[in-house]
Amino acid sequence: MNELIGLAVVLLKAVLVLGAVLNLALFVIWVERKGSALIQNRIGANRAAIFGFDFAGLLNTLVADPVKALTKEDFVPPGSSRFLHALAPFLAVFPVIIAFAVVPFGPPLRVAGQEIRLQLADLNAGILFMFAFLSLAVYGTVLAGWVSQNKFSLLGGLRASAQMISYEITMGISIAGVLAAYQSLDLHHIVELQSGTVAGVLPRWGIFYTPFNWLAFILFFVAVMAETKRAPFDLPEAESEIVAGYFTEYSGIKFLLFWLGEFAEIVVASAMVTVLFFGGWQVPYVEVASSALGPLIGALVFGLKVAFFCVLQVVVRWSLPRFRYDQLLGLSWKLMLPLALLNLLATSAYIVWS
Amino acid sequence: MGDVRNDWQPRDVGDVSLSKTMVLNLGPSHPATHGTVRLVVEVDGERVERCDVDVGYLHRGFEKECEHSTYNQVIPYADRLNYVSPLINNVGWVLAVEHLFGIEVPPRTQYIRVMLSELSRITDHLTCLGAASMELGAFTVMLYLMQAREELYDLIEAVTGARITVSYMRVGGLREDLPEGFKEELLRRFEIIKKHLADADRLLTKNRIFQDRLSGVGVIAPDEAIAYGLTGPVLRASGVNYDVRKVFPYSGYENFEFDIPLGAKGDNLDRFIVRFNEIFQSMRIAEHAMRKLPGGPICVDDPRVIMPAKDEVYDSIEGMISQFKIVFAGIKPPPGSIYFPVEGGNGELGFYVVSDGTGQPYRVHVRPPCFLAMGIFGPLVEGYMIADIVPCFGLMNMIGGECDR
Numbered sequence: 001m002n003e004l005i006g007l008a009v010v011l012l013k014a015v016l017v018l019g020a021v022l023n024l025a026l027f028v029i030w031v032e033r034k035g036s037a038l039i040q041n042r043i044g045a046n047r048a049a050i051f052g053f054d055f056a057g058l059l060n061t062l063v064a065d066p067v068k069a070l071t072k073e074d075f076v077p078p079g080s081s082r083f084l085h086a087l088a089p090f091l092a093v094f095p096v097i098i099a100f101a102v103v104p105f106g107p108p109l110r111v112a113g114q115e116i117r118l119q120l121a122d123l124n125a126g127i128l129f130m131f132a133f134l135s136l137a138v139y140g141t142v143l144a145g146w147v148s149q150n151k152f153s154l155l156g157g158l159r160a161s162a163q164m165i166s167y168e169i170t171m172g173i174s175i176a177g178v179l180a181a182y183q184s185l186d187l188h189h190i191v192e193l194q195s196g197t198v199a200g201v202l203p204r205w206g207i208f209y210t211p212f213n214w215l216a217f218i219l220f221f222v223a224v225m226a227e228t229k230r231a232p233f234d235l236p237e238a239e240s241e242i243v244a245g246y247f248t249e250y251s252g253i254k255f256l257l258f259w260l261g262e263f264a265e266i267v268v269a270s271a272m273v274t275v276l277f278f279g280g281w282q283v284p285y286v287e288v289a290s291s292a293l294g295p296l297i298g299a300l301v302f303g304l305k306v307a308f309f310c311v312l313q314v315v316v317r318w319s320l321p322r323f324r325y326d327q328l329l330g331l332s333w334k335l336m337l338p339l340a341l342l343n344l345l346a347t348s349a350y351i352v353w354s
Numbered sequence: 355m356g357d358v359r360n361d362w363q364p365r366d367v368g369d370v371s372l373s374k375t376m377v378l379n380l381g382p383s384h385p386a387t388h389g390t391v392r393l394v395v396e397v398d399g400e401r402v403e404r405c406d407v408d409v410g411y412l413h414r415g416f417e418k419e420c421e422h423s424t425y426n427q428v429i430p431y432a433d434r435l436n437y438v439s440p441l442i443n444n445v446g447w448v449l450a451v452e453h454l455f456g457i458e459v460p461p462r463t464q465y466i467r468v469m470l471s472e473l474s475r476i477t478d479h480l481t482c483l484g485a486a487s488m489e490l491g492a493f494t495v496m497l498y499l500m501q502a503r504e505e506l507y508d509l510i511e512a513v514t515g516a517r518i519t520v521s522y523m524r525v526g527g528l529r530e531d532l533p534e535g536f537k538e539e540l541l542r543r544f545e546i547i548k549k550h551l552a553d554a555d556r557l558l559t560k561n562r563i564f565q566d567r568l569s570g571v572g573v574i575a576p577d578e579a580i581a582y583g584l585t586g587p588v589l590r591a592s593g594v595n596y597d598v599r600k601v602f603p604y605s606g607y608e609n610f611e612f613d614i615p616l617g618a619k620g621d622n623l624d625r626f627i628v629r630f631n632e633i634f635q636s637m638r639i640a641e642h643a644m645r646k647l648p649g650g651p652i653c654v655d656d657p658r659v660i661m662p663a664k665d666e667v668y669d670s671i672e673g674m675i676s677q678f679k680i681v682f683a684g685i686k687p688p689p690g691s692i693y694f695p696v697e698g699g700n701g702e703l704g705f706y707v708v709s710d711g712t713g714q715p716y717r718v719h720v721r722p723p724c725f726l727a728m729g730i731f732g733p734l735v736e737g738y739m740i741a742d743i744v745p746c747f748g749l750m751n752m753i754g755g756e757c758d759r
Contacts, residue, residue, distance in 0.1 A: 040497040151378050155400070155740070231491045232563055240386045240489035240744050319557065321564045322491030324741045325400050 009116055014101075017120045021100045024303075025263040028310045030061045032263070035311065036318045065256070072252030077149045080249075084147040089250065089257035092140030096264040099133035102126035103271045104188040106281050106299035118281075118295055119188055126187040127179065130272065131172060134227060137265065138164040141229075141236060141246050144258070148249035156245025159325060160229060160236035166332040167226040167233075173340040174219035177347030178276060181210045191280030195287060203284035206277035212346045217277045219340050224269040225313060226332070228262060232320040235328060270309035278305055375403050378740070382411045386489050386744045389754030391728070393743065400739045405732045409725065412754035420718040424684025425451050428718070430521045435720065436756040437518055439478035439699035441470045441510070443756075444523035449604055450694035450705040451525045454687035457656055461648045463527050464606040469643035470513065470522070471605075471696075472636040476547075477506050478699025478751070479587075479629045479636075486626065486748030487558055490567055495554050502550035505543040512536065525685055526660045527653030537644045544637050551633065559630065568623035572734050572746040575620060582730040585723050586701025588750060591628045592620030598697035610639050622742075625749040659685045684713025693721075700724055700751050724750065724757040 037044025106118035145157015281298030617624025666673030701723030
């Protein structure tokens with residue numbers, strides 16, 4: 001009986017997490033379209049409307065776009081494998097959503113004397129799991145570039161692989177110091193550690209956990225933005241240079257899946273930043289975990305923090321011009337990687353001597 | 355950069371499966387090749403080994419068409435040469451024909467022509483900078499600049515009734531005078547444009563990513579620029595002080611005070627900044643023209659080119675015949691030929707007109723600045739990366755209508 005209940009709880013959480021990620025991704029698409037319009041003095045998505053109400057463009061992004069994409073011709077370039085062509089967008093979306101499984105989105109829920117962690121998979125090496133699955137997303141991109149039988153796609157795939165591999169290293173090393181400070185890889189435990197305050201003033205969030213974590217945050221945030229392949233790091237799909245990069249030969253729902261993968265990646269990136277550096281579901285100066293409404297407030301706060309970083313990424317994307325291939329790799333290998341190593345060294349020294 | 359080449363065929367690379375390079379076809383319909391041009395690029399990874407430019411996709415037979423039109427019928431065609439600065443083409447054409455006639459328009463017309471030329475130059479530069487920044491990923495800046503351009507299009511529409519296909523100039527004058535309150539409107543809108551430009555300046559020219567993308571890329575040495583026949587902002591970015599408005603002043607440009615922004619290195623960043631600064635100089639000229647605008651007629655008093663007043667047409671046989679002859683046979687300049695250059699948005703825009711004394715030109719040739727700029731483009735991008743082709747091309751501001759005619 002207990003096993004059945006346990007299974008039901010896990011299934012419920014799975015549905016909840018999947019729904020949350022996909023809805024947040026759609027929310028980011030909406031923010032992207034309406035927010036960019038706001039930045040650029042435009043109106044933005046407003047064509048789809050029922051009786052004249054467009055619900056601030058939500059109807060467009062949530063209903064009209066997917067329906068349109070589903071009814072489009074599914075074009076497969078001649079000479080390419082139909083199976084691999086369909087596999088690529090799947091590989092771009094699926095690992096990103098899976099990666100969300102280890103994100104703790106609220107303090108533990110206590111029902112009938114049992115503690116339910118608001119986290120789909122309670123892995124003790126959660127952060128490694130996340131990294132592993134985020135790295136898998138590059139295969140979708142590379143495969144799309146390879147299987148499309150198009151020179152622009154090939155260039156896009158090449159750029160994507162070089163970019164994602166370079167930035168993954170920076171990303172990993174930039175948080176090595178942070179993890180050393182937490183002395184844990186369990187994301188749930190990491191969030192629990194971030195309660196209370198530092199010196200009575202600042203919340204004891206990851207960014208203030210050690211004197212060097214702010215540097216780690218900047219490096220990690222930049223690297224994670226490069227992972228999402230959006231401006232200023234949108235070289236794999238730079239539309240003015242290589243048409244649409246690796247998804248040039250994709251249409252309809254397959255194209256939309258790439259898009260969804262990109263936006264899901266934004267959500268996951270924001271969740272990672274929130275969990276590692278901004279206290280996850282912790283509310284500053286208040287202990288939410290102990291109160292009865294804790295899980296609800298915690299989940300809400302976590303959602304707000306994630307939304308904030310999603311919006312921040314959209315704003316960055318619409319403000320900055322694009323890098324060039326060599327500059328992008330130079331930034332990663334010549335500036336960010338040495339800084340990340342330095343940060344690791346400094347944090348380790350701090351941990352040892354304090 | 356080697357000799358000037360005239361072959362556009364990609365080099366025979368032999369067995370493609372063994373070659374180290376890949377031939378990439380950018381265009382004719384590629385997001386960056388606005389204006390329809392084909393770039394056949396041989397790339398080694400991301401590096402451009404060789405680039406051949408194939409122009410002519412927008413050839414509409416402008417020059418040939420002129421031979422079957424009267425001199426005033428050419429004016430609408432001239433709009434469509436450089437369609438982002440149509441008024442300058444108008445001015446260039448009518449000035450060439452007026453010089454064939456040997457007539458000079460009244461000072462008020464000269465000032466209005468200068469003012470409208472400068473408005474057109476600003477729209478040209480705004481389009482060029484906007485498109486170039488969009489291609490570098492700064493989509494927001496492009497829209498800010500387009501909003502600034504919209505203010506100017508509103509002004510141009512108030513004067514000419516059209517945003518792009520203006521057909522406003524006439525041989526010997528203008529179609530009509532400026533509308534009421536135009537000066538105040540112009541000054542008000544210039545303030546708005548300056549705000550947009552300040553935004554663009556903060557977002558782009560002071561942005562490190564943007565500077566790194568442009569500086570040191572696509573360098574053209576001054577002697578090279580002269581050898582390839584470059585003119586306009588591209589030439590001035592290389593540090594050569596040549597501007598038709600200063601060297602061969604026309605339409606009273608000698609009465610205006612303005613500076614010629616010059617670049618030092620001749621790279622993309624210099625080209626961007628030269629155009630950016632020219633916008634401010636153009637605004638200065640236009641403001642000056644509006645403040646000092648003389649009164650008087652807008653058309654010359656010459657029955658050879660200007661139609662008689664309507665009451666004369668209706669009340670006198672001479673007036674009616676004069677109107678009939680100008681409409682049907684066209685105005686007839688004395689036999690002879692002339693080359694007349696004006697400073698277009700992209701450089702020296704010259705009209706070579708041969709008249710045989712009839713109502714239609716015997717031969718017309720246009721010297722388009724972009725066509726010559728495309729000559730240097732292939733060698734220019736060699737050795738840079740694919741991503742550099744885009745800003746190099748964007749800041750040349752190749753306009754298909756003008757280049758291919």
